[in-house]
Amino acid sequence: MNLSRSQTEPVNGMVCRRSEASTAGSFCQNCVVRTRAFCAVLDDDALARLDQSHTIVNLDSEDGLFMEGDDATSFFTVLSGALRLSKLLPDGRRQITGFVLPGEFVGLSAGDTYVDNAEALTEASLCRFTVSDLKRIGQDNPEMDSQMLAMTNNTLTQARDHMLLLGRMKAPEKIASFLTSLLDRASAADQPTDPLALPMSRADIADYLGLTIETVSRTFTRLKADKIIALPEHNRVSVNNMEALVQLAEG
Template identity: 35%
Template sequence: MTDNTHRSYEGDDIVPHVCRACESRHGGICSVLTHEQLVQLNKHSSRRTIEGGAEVVGQGESVGSYSNILRGVVKLSKMMADGRQQIVGLQFAPDFMGRPFSHESALTAEAATETEICAFPRAALERMIEQSPELEHKLYNQSLKELDEARDWMLTLGRKSAREKVASFLYLIATHIDPLADDGFTFDLPLSRADIADFLGLTIETVSRQMTKLRNEKIIIVENNRHVSVPDIDRLSAAAGND
């Protein structure tokens, strides 16, 4: 396993300006690039802000670029011909977004909240992958992580009750979003009820009813429909059916 030992160079003039203050420099894929590679990649990269609800790539579209998520939440979804939809993954900063070695997207990527990304052309990254085994290793590790998450979620989709599904979703968010306050777990939901339903394989109404029940049981505290607090994360975890 490779070790990231570029820390000593931090602040060095060689690091591109935009990257120097980049939140993604450490956890993201850029952390394994040499300064030369960083400069190289940066020549073609561009920061973009995407408003919540806007589509980044559509299912079946050809993909011209990859990107890093710097801020926000992106939902990956699949749609059937008749309109039924399933969210198959959520991505958070500093995740890498894209499906290397496939030029047609099998899914839709859409910003759930306002999102900031750093995009670079497909060719630039693919060239860099060929040159840098560390980069490919980093990408491989992220795809293994995503595969683990996808399989966890398959258990949720296939075998959990509506109540457990909703609790599982809240638990996922609680453990992936930076909390708004220090007093435990308080956060804003990045997804609407409709999105949550599409993520859980349920209807909006069922999601709403289960949220109400969890609220009545004091497992969660809800304000403004989006703002949620979890007083006891272990109770939520238990409601999610986690061992």
């Protein structure tokens, strides 16, 4: 498909092989996330303008996209793969604040710098716009803001659910809750649920759930001992007792 010049560029000290290619032609109409992304509500005219101003970005697993504090000049829609968003304390403690999946966007900032770090969890491709282009297009297409508001509101709802998990759940509940939400997403995206793929490392899971890797590991083995799940591989889970898992996940 589209060939791109691949380059290794340090982004703020972060080494990432990130390839970019400007696109010719009318990709937007045939975009894989056409029906789900913020641009789903745009008419053909606006889509044509988007086609002018977007760029495709390809990331390898673990590549950084942007960092907290960088100038927020770009805005991205995820086409494929997944990103993680994280925040750090000065001494290195990390909290993953969310995962970004195909159709969702990242990089919309309240101020003029990004407020978190975005990195690729897997290989990923993204559709990139400059914030100024986006604003321009948005002004002529008010339904875009309304769509983005709805999507942001969804993200906020998830964030609040996650606060309940972080502040009030115990380790087994956190893990169970994590697994059920992965299961939901996988089945929503027509991906296999048995075994379920865990696309992220134990460290990522730990930093997402507010635990250590040791506790994550121990909790998995405990759930396994309790016959609630099985771990055919480190990165695959299959659920034996869904009742019990859901029970735990609810708190």
